Amino acid sequence: MTDLFLVAHIAGRGVAIAAAQVDSVVDIGEIVAVPRADAVVRGLAALRSRVVTVIDTGIALGLSRTPDTMRRAVITVVEGHHYAILVDSVEDVAPFTRLPLSSGLALHGGWAAVGCGLVERHDEPLLILDLAAVVPAPGLAA
């Protein structure tokens, strides 16, 4: 069974994102900070007439802060709210076969929480990133 995946780079790694989770890919403009919010919330940005919550993917994965220069984002909708997930770059959309995570694969930190499978692109394994897991869960206090 093959699904469409968006191949992107986050924190220098290639990842695959299920196309069903992707609303659009945009370069976001000015980000307005949200004081007192968790560091994972970079701020708010306008996307046409919509306000999206910008997620600092670096921090969400327990890595370092995503540099300000990175403005490319994957827009996803989780429970009716629009989120912009910051990414380094996106490559293209292609069909892949969804594979389970190889046994013995030791994902750590943030990666473990967001990885939900593998795809193989030209023999290169890419982690399937669950965007819904990148978005901070409700009830996560500042």
Add this chain to the structure above:
Amino acid sequence: MTGLERGAGMDDLLQEFIAETRETLEAISGEIVAWELAPADGARLDAIFRFVHTVKGSCGFLDLPRLARLSHAAEDVLAAVRDGKRTPDTALVNAVLGIVDRIAQIVDGLDSGTILDDSGEDLLIAALAPDAQKTAPAAAAPVGRSASRSVRLNVDLLDHMMSGMSDMVLARNELARQLRDSDVDPKVEAALERLSLTVADMRDTVTRTRMQKVDALFSALPRMVRDTSAELCKAVNLVIEGADVELDREMIELMRDPLVHIIRNCIDHGIETPTARRAAGKPETGRLVVSARQSGNQILIEVSDDGQGIDVARIVAKAAEKKLYTPAELAAMSETSRLQLIFAPGLSSRDTVTATSGRGVGMDVVRANIEQIGGRVVLVNTPGRGLRIIINVPLTLSILSTIIVGVGTQRFALPRQAIEEIVMVRGDQVRLDMIGDAATATVRRKRMPLVSLGDLFKLTKDTPPTLVIVSTREGDYALGVDTVLDTEELVVKPASPAVMATGVYAGMTLPDNGLPMLLLDASGIAAVAGLRFAPVAAADAVILEEVVPGIPALLFDDLDGQRRAIALAVIDRVEPVSTEAIRWSAGAMRLSVGDAIIPLYAVGNFASRREVAVLRLTDGESEMAYAIAEAIEIVELPFEIAPPRGSGPIAGVVLIAGEQVELIDPHALFSGQPVMIASPPVCLLQVDGSGWMETFLKPALEASGYRCVTSLARGETAAVALAMEDAPPCEALAPVVTLRRSKSADGDDDASIYRYDRPALIAALAARRAV
């Protein structure tokens, strides 16, 4: 049978029915023609069957007997055809089609308000019978079909339109920005100007599509009022005004429960029984007016009754009884704050719980719900004459009137309805202080907590130059900001959970400059900043202190014919009492109120009266009554008070409206009377079985203002306990005063009191209580 005779409430349903029926008729017109050509075609039959079936269902609901009869007859025949009991021949098809046509005509007639005569309908129905003669279908006079002026739309479509509108506004703004930066032809500018006007106009129109007549909210009320008043054996006449005022659909839904609750409360607590109304000189039927009107971008929904109003004294007593506030706090409250007690959680003003208004879960929830949608509730209470409850809600949920504040480099919106006033810190009226580590602002002598938004949000460290006085349900506080920029009407959307988790935001919005902005939640900020508000009383007390000019006083005619005045603050209430409740006993005049006895002061004779008005006076702790002839009005006392000569509870003479009026000295009144403490401290007697304590000690103690008990009821605490030296208390429930039998003390460190040394005993009790 016409829709015009119906209550306005049915109109919407009827309109919907007409629109729906027409839509279906148009949709099946093709089927009808096809069926005419091929009567045996079962598929065509189904569509027509569904149509008459639906019409029949709606008719029963809407009480349209003619349509019901027609559709029912057609349905029967079609059912028989479907079951194969009858074969559809041309005669049958014609008869059914005749009925379908007739339904269409009646529906048109309903819409245009024309009443069709029902001749020929029997013929139409008779034509359905299997053995019917070929009847010429009654040629109904064509009814001028009024062009349909309404269409049914999906709310999603409207929402989509709304968001498209916002996009358009943003695009226009972007265009304007681009043009501003370059040198443009005045013609282009004029075109842009026109575009802007059109867009603004469009925006208003689109907003209006979300509007619905408030009638949708009011239409259910007549029935509810009828049922509720019948259940409570009261007679209520409901008057609805302004049902054509429009309100956001969502708002109407959100207002439904609070309104129902308020009206139930009015009937239950406000309007008296017919007997009581007659006794009060009112018409037996109570009047309940529900009205709506628009005022700017606010809708005012008012519920007023001519019932008994709110008995503030009882509410206060209730609050004291439920220990929501201490007596001192209650005494310090202003009349408005006392009235607001009906919104206190866990306070039901009624002594008995009824099925209708429940048990005090009501009004606090009602107010919370209304405030949640950006509304406010105002009470106007006229005791004995009625209560007006005014609900103030914004026109739409999505568009909020806000004030934009700047902090550091960021801007935030604050709902305007939460803002009391905006003051500059420079200026004499405002001072900022640190009390311990808590910042406070004092604005015109009113002290309130200060929250610096820059500090809270870690945006600036500077002292805020501007204060926004924010009013929340818990209390007022000053929010320090850098600047107040603008007022703006904003379309507010809910923010994502990660943002809402901070607890300080109420939503987010995209103003015309295209930069997202957060809407601040005033209560949330207070909570996050750790503000703890003392009950409202504290704030009131501050105000009371500064109100030096003009002490309000009640002017009254005394029993000896003199006109006198007494400070309003000491009057708890004025009420008529039966003279039978007044007795000269144990050397003083006393009034029995319920199961308590309070001292009464009277300067004249009232023996000839059956009833006498008394002022119930209180100093916050003890109570007494002052009998008067008649209360006149509330006046403001002048500064000048001429000193009295002689004794008696007269503080002096004041000039009110050119007349010399004696001013009562409440201090003298209270000091001259044996004190009767409203809620006396409890003295726990450690009885030893001899009965001495109960017989000898109890009356003496109670004369000194204690209430004596031999064991504590559940939840009761004793201020002090008394025990004999040989029977010490088994567990320390209160500070203990020990009594001894011998006159002399047993050594210097013996703290016990000789049991007949009354002054020493009272002093020791008071001293222990204070510990």
